[in-house]
Amino acid sequence: MIGLKHYLFLGGILFSIGLFGVLSRRNIVGILMSIEILFNAVGINFVAFNRFTHPGIPWGHGFTLFVIGLAAAEAVVGLALVLAIYRNSRTVLVEKLNLLQG
């Protein structure tokens, strides 16, 4: 029987993959994609908790929809930033963007 634990386990794996991607991708676009995976992991958690702990109240679904909406907006802003960065420094690799190095 598939229960809450399995969903949370799936959310955890997805979050870990997303986090790993954020930390390890050199390409900003890849990082943005990894962030999308993180959002989805969180969305799965919300839905799973809603389903198994408070089945009658659809707040979890609502939040998930907001997260998807926000993810779309974030992707737009993020890609716009990527374009702006690329236009300025001719690169999309984050390790090159070290203006704040001490």
Added chain:
Amino acid sequence: MTESTLLINSHWIVIAPLIAFIVILAFRKILGLDGAWVGAVALLYGLIHSFLIAIGIFDGSLVLPSQGLQGHYFESSQSWFTVGNFSFKVGMLIDGLSSIMLVVVTLVSFLVQVYSISYMRGHPRFGRYFAYVNLFTFSMLLLVVADNMLQLFIGWELVGLCSYLLIGFDYEREAAAYAGRKAFLTTKIADIGMYLGLLIIFNYLGTFSIPQLSQNIASMQYPTWVVTMIPIFLFIGAMGKSAQVPFHVWLPDAMEGPTPASALIHAATMVAAGVYLVARVFFLFEASPIALDVVAWVGVITAVLAATMGLVASDIKRVLAFSTVSQLGFMMAALGCGGYSSGMFHLSTHAAFKALLFLCAGSVIHAVHTNDMWKMGGLLTKMPITAITYLIATLAIAGFPLTSGFFSKEEILAVAFHHNIVIFFLLSFTALLTAFYMFRSWFLTFTGLARDKEIHHHAHEAPLLMTGPLMLLAVLSLFLGAFFTYQGNITKWIHWGSHDTEHHGSAVILMASLIAFVVGMALAMWIYYFKPPKYQALAVRFAPLYQILVQRYKFDELYLWGIHRIFNPVVNFSAHFDYRFIDQKVVDGMGVLGKGFSYVSDLFDKYVIDRFMVDGQGTFMDRLGLYVRRIQSGLAQSYLFWMAIGLASMLVWASHVFK
């Protein structure tokens, strides 16, 4: 004026001479010789006031409120200053003892002051002289009325200072300056004893108040050495002031001062202080039989030695000085034998006739301008009043029946007779010597041939201002003793009767004093009046004895020898030690050591403090910064990585804590 106001205002007796002193000293240029009258008025006031008090106490009309000490007393004191929780006081203590002493002091001071107006006329510093006399009187009165040992000690030291000032008054003469220093130093050395006594008193008895002391000593148990050493130390101070052997050396030299000042010193203000101290704190002496024996024997030895030294003195004032030392020995012996009131009785009668003797001597010296009795002689016709009054005083001091000295000396002999027969015989012998040398001085000065015609020719009787005090004192010398004796004697006054040995009408004592008087006088008359050349033969015959006496048992030489042979080497050694060891080794060594230390300290400062700690801090921070800056790589991902690590560890921690 009621009796209590007499007592309450009694402090003015003491303050009046002080005011006179300040006024005379401040305005001596303006007042001139009139300054003396300011002092005389102040002293006359003191005399009248204290006379009223003494009479009031004597006939019982003056009520002394407090019980204790020697019968009743009046005390009023004020806090002077406070140290810790101990309050030092200044106050008045009036009882029979201090009242009679007040009369003695003010009387003699007043007469001396009046006498001096004539005697000191023409002296370049007479204003200063009268100021000193008043300061002297003030100091003595301060001592007499003191209700605590500290105030007494202050008066004591002031008295010593004033005697120094007056003895060395004619400081142009080297001998006077020397005598002043000698008196000051000798008494000062003795004062160390008194000072030690005061320290022990304060440490063990815990108070300076005299009534309180007498209560403490009576009611509490103290270690024996404390009870013994307190009176002995105090007595050492008294020995210095009252010129007891071996501290007597200053008094014969003290005649270098103006003669009226000598009268003051010998009769009332200086030497009486020692006897008065012993009488004032007699309860301390009574507590220790050893101390009483010391007092008695020192007194007896002093009496005998001084009397023998007086036998051969050629200076008229020196004879009187030795007689003072001898009579003081009498008083001390009386006190030591427990004869409290007889000692004080002799003190007061002695004050009268000794002041008279010195003032007479002053009158003679004033007339003949020499102290040497060998240059006098035959002055009876030239200055009859002086001669007669001197004779009266001589009779009194020699113990002619019914004069004052007869009664007081007989009482002392009686006390000694009941206490210790050896002391009695020695004192009787001294009385014989006293009669001898006093009549010797009278015969040499006033009778026989004029040995120096020039001097004899110019001699003249003194003016009334000088003879007046002489006559008054002569009357006192004659009748004071009889007055006391027929009023039931002085014990009634001093309220110490229970402690005196009962001693009346003993034929042995009467005979002893009469024989002493008659033999002494007869010998003097025989040697110096009927067979004047006889003394030279005697001096040759007993040459060794004569030499010892003339050289005053070589006390001065002994002290000088001590100073040269013991004191100076010790001092030189100390100086040498001080220079060679303390200065050159210890002090300079300290310098070298300090230099070494400062060198080490300098190195430490330079290398440890400056380089290691101050600079090191900067360097450390600099290096640290080099390492720490690497964290700030500018890579957003690495920041995020650390953030994730942090967040994860916080979550792990939280899950552990909150379960």
